[in-house]
Amino acid sequence: MILKRELYQRHGYFKGILIVLSFQVSRLFKLFLNIFKKGEGRLTVSEDQKRSQYKGMLALTVNKQGEIQCTGCGLCQAVCPSDCIDIQFDKKKKGVGAFNIDLLRCVFCGLCEEACPIDGIRHTAEIPSPGHFEQNWNVGISTLAFRKSLNDGKGLLSKYTLDPKDLDQENEHFLEDEGQTSNA
Amino acid sequence: MENSRELFQKCEDHFGPSRFTECRPMEWVLVGDLGKFQDDFSFLKESCQFNLLLDICGVDNLNKKGENPSGKRFEVNYHLLNLEEHVRIRVKVYLDDRESLLSITPLWKGAEWFEREAWDMYGILFNGKPKERILTHHEFRGHPLRKDFDIKKRIPLSSPLALAPQDTRKLRGLPEDGHWLNIDPSHPITKGALRVMVNLEGEKIKDVLLEIGYLHRGFEKLCEGLNYNQIIPYTDRLNYCSAALNNIGWCKAVEELMEIEISERAKALRMVFGELARVIDHLISLGTMAEDLGAPTGLWFFMELRERISKLFTSYCGGSFNPSLTRVGGMSHDLPLGWVNDCLNTVKSVEHSMDDLSKMFSQLPWWMDKTRVCPIEAREAIEWGFTGPCLRACGINYDLRKVSPYYYYGDVEFEVPLGSKGDVYDKYLVRMEEIRQSLKIITQVLDYLPVGRLNIVDGVSLPDKSEVYKDKKALDKYRSIIRDGIKVKPGEIYSAIEGANGELGFYIQSDGGNTPYRVKVRPPCFPLFQSFSEIVKGNYLSDAYATLVSLNIVPGELDR
Numbered sequence: 001m002i003l004k005r006e007l008y009q010r011h012g013y014f015k016g017i018l019i020v021l022s023f024q025v026s027r028l029f030k031l032f033l034n035i036f037k038k039g040e041g042r043l044t045v046s047e048d049q050k051r052s053q054y055k056g057m058l059a060l061t062v063n064k065q066g067e068i069q070c071t072g073c074g075l076c077q078a079v080c081p082s083d084c085i086d087i088q089f090d091k092k093k094k095g096v097g098a099f100n101i102d103l104l105r106c107v108f109c110g111l112c113e114e115a116c117p118i119d120g121i122r123h124t125a126e127i128p129s130p131g132h133f134e135q136n137w138n139v140g141i142s143t144l145a146f147r148k149s150l151n152d153g154k155g156l157l158s159k160y161t162l163d164p165k166d167l168d169q170e171n172e173h174f175l176e177d178e179g180q181t182s183n184a
Numbered sequence: 185m186e187n188s189r190e191l192f193q194k195c196e197d198h199f200g201p202s203r204f205t206e207c208r209p210m211e212w213v214l215v216g217d218l219g220k221f222q223d224d225f226s227f228l229k230e231s232c233q234f235n236l237l238l239d240i241c242g243v244d245n246l247n248k249k250g251e252n253p254s255g256k257r258f259e260v261n262y263h264l265l266n267l268e269e270h271v272r273i274r275v276k277v278y279l280d281d282r283e284s285l286l287s288i289t290p291l292w293k294g295a296e297w298f299e300r301e302a303w304d305m306y307g308i309l310f311n312g313k314p315k316e317r318i319l320t321h322h323e324f325r326g327h328p329l330r331k332d333f334d335i336k337k338r339i340p341l342s343s344p345l346a347l348a349p350q351d352t353r354k355l356r357g358l359p360e361d362g363h364w365l366n367i368d369p370s371h372p373i374t375k376g377a378l379r380v381m382v383n384l385e386g387e388k389i390k391d392v393l394l395e396i397g398y399l400h401r402g403f404e405k406l407c408e409g410l411n412y413n414q415i416i417p418y419t420d421r422l423n424y425c426s427a428a429l430n431n432i433g434w435c436k437a438v439e440e441l442m443e444i445e446i447s448e449r450a451k452a453l454r455m456v457f458g459e460l461a462r463v464i465d466h467l468i469s470l471g472t473m474a475e476d477l478g479a480p481t482g483l484w485f486f487m488e489l490r491e492r493i494s495k496l497f498t499s500y501c502g503g504s505f506n507p508s509l510t511r512v513g514g515m516s517h518d519l520p521l522g523w524v525n526d527c528l529n530t531v532k533s534v535e536h537s538m539d540d541l542s543k544m545f546s547q548l549p550w551w552m553d554k555t556r557v558c559p560i561e562a563r564e565a566i567e568w569g570f571t572g573p574c575l576r577a578c579g580i581n582y583d584l585r586k587v588s589p590y591y592y593y594g595d596v597e598f599e600v601p602l603g604s605k606g607d608v609y610d611k612y613l614v615r616m617e618e619i620r621q622s623l624k625i626i627t628q629v630l631d632y633l634p635v636g637r638l639n640i641v642d643g644v645s646l647p648d649k650s651e652v653y654k655d656k657k658a659l660d661k662y663r664s665i666i667r668d669g670i671k672v673k674p675g676e677i678y679s680a681i682e683g684a685n686g687e688l689g690f691y692i693q694s695d696g697g698n699t700p701y702r703v704k705v706r707p708p709c710f711p712l713f714q715s716f717s718e719i720v721k722g723n724y725l726s727d728a729y730a731t732l733v734s735l736n737i738v739p740g741e742l743d744r
Contacts, residue, residue: 001599001617016548023540043522044529045499053520055502078667081414109417109508110501114516115666117652117659123502160653 054125055108057132058101060145061120062155068145069158070120072096076112085112099144103128103137119159124150188269191232195273198227208440210270210588211678216262216277221286224275225262229291234264234273235566237288239678240298241691241704242306246331249695250674254278260285260308261691263678263706267566267580270587274678284309293718294569294711305329305404319397319743329405345395347381362390365725369398376739378713380732387724392717399743407703411669412438412512415703420506422705423741426465426684428457428497430741431510436590437679437690438512442672444641448634450514451591455629456527457509458681459622460497463534464490465684466573466615466622469736473612474545476733477554482545489537492530499523512670514639524630531623538623542616552609555734557727558719560606568718569711572686574735577614578606584682596628608727608734644670669698683708685736707741 061069072089084105090097112121126149133139145155192212196204203215216224228234241261245252262275277285287310288295302308303315307327317324321341326333347364367380377398383391403422407415419434420427432454439446467490474482494504500523501509501516509516545551560570562578575582583600585593601617603610639645646665647658672694680689686708693702712735720728 001601013549019547020544023544027540044526045520045522049520049522050499053499053502073663075663075666079411079414081410081417107417108503108506109420110503110516111414111417111508114646117649117662119649160649 051125055110055123057103057124057126057128058106058112058144059122059124059126059147059150059156060099060141061122061158062145063158066154068096068099068120068141069118069160070096070099070116071118072099073117075115075117076121079111079115081109081111082107096141099141101139101144103133103139122156124156188271191266191269191271195228195232198231199224207274208677210272212271212273214273214275216275218277218279218283218285221277225288225291228264228273228275232266233268234266234271236265236267236571237292237294237298237569238263238265238272238680238687238689239691239704239706240295240302241702242302242308242329243693243702244306244329244331248701249697256280256283258306258308260302262288263689263691267582272678272680279308281307282309284312287311292569293567294714297710297714317397319400321397328402335405345379378737378739378742380716380728382725382728384725389720389723389725389728392720392728394713394717396713396739397743399739401744403705403744404703407700409699411698412672412700413669415700416510416512417506417508420508421740422707422744423465423683423685423688423709423738424505425468425738426461427505428461428507428509429465429681429683429688431508432458433679433681433683433688434690435510435512436681437677437692438670438672440679441675441677441692441694442512442644442670444513444644446514447636447638447640449636449638452629452632452634453515453519453638454510455591455593455596456626457497457500457507459626459629460493460527462684463619463622464493465736466619467493469684469733470612470615473608473730473733476729477551479545479551482541485537485541485544489534489541492534496523496527496530499526511639511645513641513644518638524633528627528630531626535620535623538616538619546613546616554726555609555612555730556607558607558723558731560715560719562606564715564718565606568715570686570715571711572683572708573614573618574606574611574686574712576600577603577610579604584680584687590681592629593625596625598622598625608730611734671696671698672700678706680706685709685712685738685741705741705744707744709735709737709742713737713742 063069072087072095074087074089077085077087082105084102086098086100086102087096088098108123110123113123133143146153150156188210192206195212195214199214203217205213207213214224214228239262241263243259243261245257245259256278258279258281260277260279262277264273264275265271266273279285285308287299289299297318299310300315300318303310304317304319305327306329316322320328322345323339323341323343325339326337328335347366362383362385365382365384367382369377369379371378379395379398381393381395382389401421403418406418410418416431416434419430422430467486471483471486471490474480474486497504497507497509499520501507560574560578562580565575565578565580570578571582579602581600581602584590585598586600598621601614601621603614643661644665647662651658652662674694674696676691676693678689678691680687682688687706688708689706691702691704691706692700695701716732716735720731
């Protein structure tokens with residue numbers, strides 16, 4: 001398709017002003033109409049869904065007992081492209097000992113969220129601002145899981161709740177070779 | 185097809201089957217000979233019509249696993265394109281540390297910056313002399329992409345490049361008189377940090393010097409230490425106006441190298457998001473053009489449209505500027521419920537607004553006066569290595585989506601808008617029309633969106649999480665994919681998609697590990713910006729501003 005220049009004929013300044021004015025007025029009118037318009041009843045993406053997709057500040061989730069969901073397997077550490085996650089596995093506790101994230105290195109890509117098989121780490125809708133954490137950007141477990149903005153300090157509930165009572169033989173493999181990656 | 189066979193036969197007869205092979209359909213390889221260097225290239229250009237120089241890319245074979253057929257340390261790959269038969273050829277030249285190549289700038293003007301980059305990154309000599317540095321600082325020592333370069337070494341850099349430095353002037357034979365003006369690294373007309381130094385005589389431009397590299401983050405070096413999936417977030421930062429297209433280009437290149445076929449749904453979704461990203465890129469480009477030429481409200485109108493589309497990205501993957509939405513073997517996740525309706529509504533409203541905007545701008549007398557400047561001839565454009573909207577504005581019908589369709593571009597209906605003179609106004613018209621065509625493609629794809637599972641490639645895509653929770657085998661597979669990354673068999677590929685600015689190519693060399701051995705991006709901006717100094721010579725300063733914004737230079741992609 002060759003764009004023909006003759007199609008775009010010149011017009012005078014006065015006509016130009018009229019065109020722009022009509023455009024503006026129609027736009028205002030439409031905006032005004034939109035106030036009274038109700039939803040058309042079509043299926044659209046819900047606000048909750050949108051919020052769940054946001055790639056804001058990272059948070060660790062908790063299980064039903066209010067304990068950290070993370071088992072310290074180190075998959076998020078292995079997949080992180082900017083190398084901002086640091087996990088220490090606690091062998092006595094058989095769980096995660098220390099979990100530090102350097103938020104200044106984080107590129108907010110969402111790969112760790114995708115890598116976690118038990119929904120232990122998640123991006124929240126909270127957007128980091130300069131005032132967060134009193135400028136200590138290398139944050140630990142307590143801030144990641146139990147900061148005030150997450151359910152008033154109770155923490156976010158994980159989608160896959162890993163309850164020790166519910167844990168039967170089949171699910172035990174989650175606790176088997178944890179710490180392999182973080183020690184390697 | 186027959187013509188390309190004939191062409192292949194012609195090349196084979198000339199070079200002999202030992203040097204000339206076909207590695208993939210429409211991708212040929214010629215092993216160059218240092219002795220017959222000039223003859224080979226002039227034969228390719230003049231007799232075989234390989235007119236467009238896409239890329240020059242150095243490789244260091246120092247730590248490469250597997251055998252090295254030549255036994256020499258460096259190789260340089262020249263990528264050439266035949267615009268009529270849509271064939272790409274890769275000319276491989278092997279050379280040692282002290283050997284030097286002949287410069288091909290007499291044949292292609294656009295080769296100059298690529299050769300400077302090869303010198304800067306690998307220390308490859310052209311015509312026996314070192315070239316000027318381009319991406320790194322002028323006081324930098326060493327060649328950073330060599331495998332034995334110590335990346336932890338700090339090099340103190342003291343002074344900025346002087347305004348039109350003396351040695352550069354002498355080197356290029358520039359005049360001493362005239363008034364030199366700095367268009368600074370942080371000028372509002374640039375979308376990032378560029379430096380343009382102009383020599384003025386009155387209000388006319390006599391000479392232009394360009395300095396780039398302010399945003400050089402070593403993307404290619406970074407890739408050599410990361411898994412194939414980990415690179416995806418970094419490709420977002422190349423052309424940040426259309427990040428989704430970079431994701432798609434990268435994943436397509438890796439998938440072609442691995443020879444895997446992704447699901448139909450993933451292909452369709454990639455088309456949709458790619459076109460949305462193209463629309464965003466064009467909107468930003470047109471908006472800033474309006475702002476810089478004296479219509480700041482234009483920027484708001486265009487940005488408002490962009491905002492509507494980036495909401496679609498946010499509701500799909502949570503990031504509007506850095507979406508990282510593809511994965512090798514598919515997409516990051518499936519569409520949320522109701523997204524298609526949202527998208528169709530947005531497309532409808534944007535299409536409507538585009539009509540209004542084109543009514544506003546295309547016929548404005550002062551807009552025409554300001555934009556009908558700095559025309560480019562089609563022959564010149566090819567010599568510089570133009571691709572994309574800027575090439576089409578010169579009247580050359582070349583769109584990768586049309587001529588060598590990937591995904592389902594062959595099945596959708598759209599037209600390729602063409603300009604006639606290649607001036608700023610033509611680039612504006614082409615971009616306006618391309619937005620409409622992209623919206624047309626999106627509606628067609630969404631009408632026939634394939635159903636089924638998204639990520640189906642075995643051993644590459646992650647198993648479903650609910651499956652992982654129950655099954656130990658699935659968990660092991662899941663772990664090994666995440667922990668060790670994807671293994672890619674040894675080989676090399678140059679794969680290109682039609683980016684928003686032109687042909688966005690990724691050259692990947694793999695030596696069988698889980699990280700690439702060498703990655704080279706063919707940024708569409710690079711040849712475009714290189715030509716800037718010739719295009720604006722003899723024009724007014726305000727025309728230079730108009731040209732700079734119309735070329736749509738994005739430093740993130742230019743400097744990598």
